[in-house]
Amino acid sequence: MSETELQSTGSAPMTMIQALRSAMDVMLERDDNVVIFGEDVGYFGGVFRCTDGLQAKYGKQRVFDAPISESGIAGAAIGMAAYGLRPVAEIQFADYIYPAYDQIVSEAARLRYRSNGMFTSPLVFRTPCGGGIYGGQTHSQSPEAIFAHVAGLRTVMPSNPYDAKGLLIASIENDDPVIFLEPKRLYNGPFDGHHDRPVVAWSKHADNLVPEGYYSVPLDKAAIVREGQAVTILTYGTTVWVAQAAAEDAGIDAEVIDLRSLWPLDLETIVASVKKTGRCIVLHEATRTCGFGAELVALVQEHCFYHLEAPVERVTGWDTPYPHAQEWDYFPGPARVIDAMHRVLED
Amino acid sequence: MSETELQSTGSAPMTMIQALRSAMDVMLERDDNVVIFGEDVGYFGGVFRCTDGLQAKYGKQRVFDAPISESGIAGAAIGMAAYGLRPVAEIQFADYIYPAYDQIVSEAARLRYRSNGMFTSPLVFRTPCGGGIYGGQTHSQSPEAIFAHVAGLRTVMPSNPYDAKGLLIASIENDDPVIFLEPKRLYNGPFDGHHDRPVVAWSKHADNLVPEGYYSVPLDKAAIVREGQAVTILTYGTTVWVAQAAAEDAGIDAEVIDLRSLWPLDLETIVASVKKTGRCIVLHEATRTCGFGAELVALVQEHCFYHLEAPVERVTGWDTPYPHAQEWDYFPGPARVIDAMHRVLED
Amino acid sequence: MSTSQTPATPAPLRLHVPEPSARPGQATDFSYLQLSPAGAVDKPALDVTAGQTAPLTTQLVRVLDDNGDAVGPWAADIDDAVLLRAMHAMLKTRAFDARMLIAQRQKKTSFYIQCLGEEAIAVGQTLALRDGDMQFPTYRQQGILITKEVSLVEMMCQVLSNAADPLKGRQLPIMYSYKDAGFFSISGNLTTQYIQAVGWAMASAIKGDTKIATAWVGDGATAEGDFHAALVFAHVYHAPVILNVVNNQWAISTFQAIAGGENTTFAARGAAYGIPSLRVDGNDLLAVYAASRWAAERARSNLGSTLIEWVTYRAGPHSTSDDPSKYRPADDAQHFPLGDPIERLKRHLIKRGLWSEEQHEQVRSELDAEISRALKEAESHGLLGSDNRPGAADMFNDVYKDMPDHLRRQRQQLGV
């Protein structure tokens, strides 16, 4: 699969929301088996407006509202996928995916395996994750680790409109079940972690051009979003921007890798970078303990042990629920990343 | 809390099942607020017989059957705990705890936090975990990592009758919600990973003496079950025995640490050991990726980086569902631990 | 190998996707709501069986008629003082909501949820309960706290997430917790607490106490699995709990038919699970009070749970993040056939000689003044995002009863 298979020459500035909508639009158009459903996604177009206009364009048989039952949404999606459809189901917030966890873990992830490939579940669960919008403990979580732990699932998280569209198209086309986490802090503009400074909207941002037609971004390739020699920062989603801001602010020659696909993982790109820099920081919003960062640290030390000059540092959300008033104390912002870089570079 | 607060002088040989039952018996007796419920635990006494006789002794108001609804069991337990009871709810197999995951993560784990301590959920979910009984993919799982990731929960797993009773009593007395995982392969006798050799029943085993009365084992202390200088093996549950067997079989001077409480973790004991040996292996049955082993590796390299002579190795279940016919190919047995020790010692 | 006897080749199947009768620019046809005249529905004995309540799950218990009179078997004795307290609490709830909405628009906080048009339900039920009972509310039962006369300043500090927030800034605005007022900590996760209320009630029964619980859920959230768990457990164990379903016709943008309300009622589910069940006019304070008292007495008499579907209308947006004009006719609330609960109670109180238009206006302006004073005081403790907010160190407390080492290390790392 090449990085992009452009079939349309036109590109347009898009927010991440528009890019996601465009991905669904393209796939609804191309493949009759694609259906979209979830809470409030039909007539209204989703609480974040990601599916706005799609029901009007493709009809109620292809794009429709679901009862407020995440387990039901997941179970129905699995049944549809087993039939031969390619459902793209929205879970309104990642914090509400837990009622669907059994269906995802016990069913979607294992159907192919336990039936020896006779039945499969090619589906996508899209869900907004992450904090930074004063959503409090039930509108801010990043549950990627509990999916990456489960054999049979793919877990994906984009950090910009281009990747969001390309990865979503690739996820819809993929024959494995995909957990597609959308950092809601990036929906309307990138965010560098400085909550006290104005945010640049995607419309005014350099990285906003998205092809209007079909293309895909592969599910097994990380992106080096900033090259550097001093230290490797492994991250994904909102904190990709934080890492870059931290490197700029501190003037440190950090290499920032946007994992994009969390699992399966592009280990090669990671190992090559860490072997080059000899230092590594892992950065994510989720709680630290048993977070996806733990796996990254484990892999880095397994594969780059003799190249490491300092312990791999984790900069993460704290091991508490995501608080409301203290949101920015919780969020792993540039200052904490800079501190970590200094520690890692000192050693 | 001292390691044991013996109030009864009598001890008796017990299987792990008997020890768990004795813990519940002691606590039902001591504290009117303790209630036991779950699927088949009442009249029948549980599919593994852990609650056998308790309904007859304490009545149906204290020990009763529940509908087959893990989410309902968890939600009801949380309500009971908020009232002031100390429910001990059985989830029949850890593989069936996923429907309860939302209640556990979103509710039990956060109630104290979000109410500023006004409401709490002092409860225990007991559930048999792990493979080795040809239970196939839905009677063999070890989901500890998805609980350790969640702030506010305690996760505990004993490896012998004495600890099983003492840790369960401590868990019932503890004011935080506890996920109490019982390695079912150890219920009736320890098991050293050699599935092709006869197992010693607890009744014939040296480590089977359990005090009949009240005592507790603290929830924040690991146990060094085998002292050694060459390499530290961090493990818990069934594989505590595998680690010891591997060390004996290979004649390697390994230090085996039984974590007992997975989270919060006795980091001190771990760090002291790894600093001493300079080499470390992490061993568990669960799938590797984002398993609890990843957290252990991350912590060890964070805290012992300059003492490590070789990368920390993970010996774990593979990243597949737990298969039925290939159970012993999946299980991380002594041979794989020995290989890992050789690799770690070679480096 | 064909195994069926059916001969014909059937027509293609088609997915049915329910729709409300009107979208923006159209007029809702409220005839989908089955109504009963005030006073027309029987009041059964406390020990009625679930099956016997089947008719009550499609009819609608109403007490106040169009003239403001209280009629029929559910028009039980109700003290004047209770009625006046109800009116006061409803007015105060509405005024509180109005003021906090403005505060949110002024960016003093991140979020607010009002209960406009649904005030009678939480207020009426609370008046029918006893001290020691525990309510497990959703985000739309602030009427409970106001009936219980909880400090407005404190409630506001929670909404403002400021330094005096009793929940230390940890929770989203309006996710209150008031143990002393019998108000369980609200969860952002829908329906999880419905079964917890049942568990709490089971605990009261296990202990041989006399306290009862109330559980609350919206029409939309009944679709969650925990609704089912709650009904199953409540039935199996005869738990002393009132299972409230507030059917305000909408769940954010989706009509109650998407939750499964088309051609059936939510009350019917209760009866089918073996739980005596009622469908009640939720905009009729007297009906709310009477049905709640009946259910509370059943629970306290060891007769188990009662499910009550309250028919009402969400007159405002779902929350401050919502704009209902995008998905439903803007003037729907004015056409809702059960009217406005405050207007209806006012008419009754006036008829009863307890109230007047003047009094009404006077109390309203007194309440507005009280609320403004309270807000001023609350704001003196800070606004969301201001420096005057709960400390970062508070973030690490109460995760566990005692702070474990790893959290102590993390707190130190943050330097707080």
Next chain:
Amino acid sequence: MSTSQTPATPAPLRLHVPEPSARPGQATDFSYLQLSPAGAVDKPALDVTAGQTAPLTTQLVRVLDDNGDAVGPWAADIDDAVLLRAMHAMLKTRAFDARMLIAQRQKKTSFYIQCLGEEAIAVGQTLALRDGDMQFPTYRQQGILITKEVSLVEMMCQVLSNAADPLKGRQLPIMYSYKDAGFFSISGNLTTQYIQAVGWAMASAIKGDTKIATAWVGDGATAEGDFHAALVFAHVYHAPVILNVVNNQWAISTFQAIAGGENTTFAARGAAYGIPSLRVDGNDLLAVYAASRWAAERARSNLGSTLIEWVTYRAGPHSTSDDPSKYRPADDAQHFPLGDPIERLKRHLIKRGLWSEEQHEQVRSELDAEISRALKEAESHGLLGSDNRPGAADMFNDVYKDMPDHLRRQRQQLGV
């Protein structure tokens, strides 16, 4: 602040914990089961409303009377050939179970589940379906596969988890998967597939196809949240699915009252959710076939789903890991008022002149022989735990469509 008007101090509450009428050593009082005489229950039009089926959810649809005659409105046309196929499949299912039970006791495999006494349900429904329909069974519907004449040897190889196991040893014995036979991959997790069946049926409707689905769940497993999800979705979207609830009175050791069946029926739930529902004698092949055809025609006519509660009895232990004499009277099955499905069909076939005692015995012994031959062949491919078993490399396939690098590395590490 006391808010209630209730004056009396109530008596202490008490938890109700339902019990079966008898425990080991006693005699079950089956009068808790509401029965109807054969032929007594109406057969409504296909486009009946859910509400109209309310009486059918407490009555019991029966066709075969005590004399073996087929009576009443549900005694529709049924071809002799179908009846003979049903008898054959039921006998074969029972014989297969008996033989596999022994194989398990001989430690040829780890686990087995029989469906003794419940054969009519899976067999009868399967005969009422068409090719292309998809059944989402539990572990107790092996009758489907046997009716579909799937290879016994292959089924046995799955049970033995041997080298010829079509599921490569990955699944617990009896967790079959047969797409071509319209038999969905069984899950060990209860009730998860109930909503999947609804999703599959929704997909058929979305595509404008004519295929329908059947969903299966036991009485005990109806307590899971996914049962509720399935009913909600099936109702909301009018999904073309038959929702089967096999009420065999027990869920391992717990009586159906613990699942919520006390003083109500599982069929009643369907009707309350807006789904036309029936309660049917599951030990009466003719009733099973008639009700299944009716429901299948409803689904195929775009009239949506039907819920059917099958009243039957789990005559054997839950599984080979269970000993029911520990929790229920040992001879219960013999006293179950709806008798044995094979005996009842036999009597009818003999009356109809299609069958004789001799034929019955002859077919039985032929089947025994066929099954023994099949087992011999299956065993030639190995037993669980023998060297002749699926390879360890198979463990790493089909986790994903294409094997990712990390699994390739893990496979290499294992050296396979």
